[in-house]
Amino acid sequence: MRAIAIIGADGPESASLHDLPAPEPGPGEVRVALAASSLNHADIWASRGQPRIERRFPFILGIDGAGSIDAVGEGVTDARIGEEVVLNPILSCGRCARCAAGERMLCRTFRMLGEHVDGTHADAVCVPTIGAVPRPPELDAVTAAAGATVYATAYRMLFSKGRLAPGERVLIHGIGGGLALAALQLAKTAGATCVVTSSDDTKLERALALGADHAVNYRQGDLVAAVRSAVGAADVIIDSVGAAVWDASFRLLAENGRLVNAGAAGGDRGQVPIVHLFWRQLEVIGSSMASDGEFRDALRFVVANGLRPVIDRTVPLEGVPEALLALERGEQFGKIAVSR
Numbered sequence: 001m002r003a004i005a006i007i008g009a010d011g012p013e014s015a016s017l018h019d020l021p022a023p024e025p026g027p028g029e030v031r032v033a034l035a036a037s038s039l040n041h042a043d044i045w046a047s048r049g050q051p052r053i054e055r056r057f058p059f060i061l062g063i064d065g066a067g068s069i070d071a072v073g074e075g076v077t078d079a080r081i082g083e084e085v086v087l088n089p090i091l092s093c094g095r096c097a098r099c100a101a102g103e104r105m106l107c108r109t110f111r112m113l114g115e116h117v118d119g120t121h122a123d124a125v126c127v128p129t130i131g132a133v134p135r136p137p138e139l140d141a142v143t144a145a146a147g148a149t150v151y152a153t154a155y156r157m158l159f160s161k162g163r164l165a166p167g168e169r170v171l172i173h174g175i176g177g178g179l180a181l182a183a184l185q186l187a188k189t190a191g192a193t194c195v196v197t198s199s200d201d202t203k204l205e206r207a208l209a210l211g212a213d214h215a216v217n218y219r220q221g222d223l224v225a226a227v228r229s230a231v232g233a234a235d236v237i238i239d240s241v242g243a244a245v246w247d248a249s250f251r252l253l254a255e256n257g258r259l260v261n262a263g264a265a266g267g268d269r270g271q272v273p274i275v276h277l278f279w280r281q282l283e284v285i286g287s288s289m290a291s292d293g294e295f296r297d298a299l300r301f302v303v304a305n306g307l308r309p310v311i312d313r314t315v316p317l318e319g320v321p322e323a324l325l326a327l328e329r330g331e332q333f334g335k336i337a338v339s340r
């Protein structure tokens with residue numbers, strides 16, 4: 001089968017198209033003939049290698065995917081063959097209390113497609129049966145592969161962790177990435193007032209067209225003053241940037257405000273003004289991926305409200321290496337999808 005793989009931890013420049021044997025499903029697994037996948041920044045990090053993650057090369061990149069089940073392993077009913085599915089990329093032990101609660105990203109044996117084991121930028125991938133989630137017929141394979149992970153991740157950040165209530169004010173840092181745009185769509189649908197930030201006026205204009213109430217260019221003027229004059233303060237902040245925005249974020253949180261973080265590309269060591277933390281009763285909440293229930297709830301919410309992920313472009317499988325470099329340059333607005 002065709003696959004986009006790396007043969008060493010040499011970065012996205014080393015990703016290329018390979019012809020590799022199709023995987024065979026093990027016990028409890030299904031094989032999915034992939035119709036689509038999509039790119040994530042995690043593909044770039046995975047291509048560089050990460051401490052404590054050992055992989056066999058060639059290693060296939062890709063976290064998101066959708067397709068149809070074409071083979072099943074021992075212990076899985078043949079009835080699943082032919083089922084159209086979207087992939088939840090989390091792998092776990094399936095037996096511990098956290099797995100039983102659906103919080104599989106917190107399992108001691110947590111692993112992920114495209115990070116620890118071969119991923120989805122290929123013609124086929126094998127996943128545990130729980131990871132092959134029925135694809136809602138309203139979403140085609142490309143839409144599902146581009147939307148499932150970002151919507152599920154944003155859903156947990158906004159609703160489960162951020163406890164967003166209608167009418168609250170949400171500040172979303174770094175609009176333009178797939179996760180930030182998914183958060184904007186979900187928050188607006190839930191009745192929030194949304195402020196988005198970027199250094200790129202074109203991205204800000206497009207976010208306004210998607211329903212953002214206010215857009216702030218943080219390179220042109222004072223971010224804190226601009227957000228204050230727009231909405232006063234933020235009840236929930238969606239942060240996948242990290243340290244670079246923490247000073248502004250803490251100044252902008254309203255009383256009882258929640259800073260929900262899911263990334264540190266902008267720095268791993270942020271300072272917390274502790275007097276503000278207790279006096280204004282703020283919360284700093286980490287979030288990563290989504291539970292099994294949130295993954296399904298997010299898909300239902302998207303379908304029920306007619307949402308669709310913002311897709312910057314769709315490329316063929318052989319276009320992934322070039323698209324990874326474009327993703328690294330931050331040129332895209334929304335997700336880069338991959339069709340077969």
Ligand SMILES: [Zn+2]
Nearest residue numbers: 093096099107
């Ligand atoms: Zn477990």
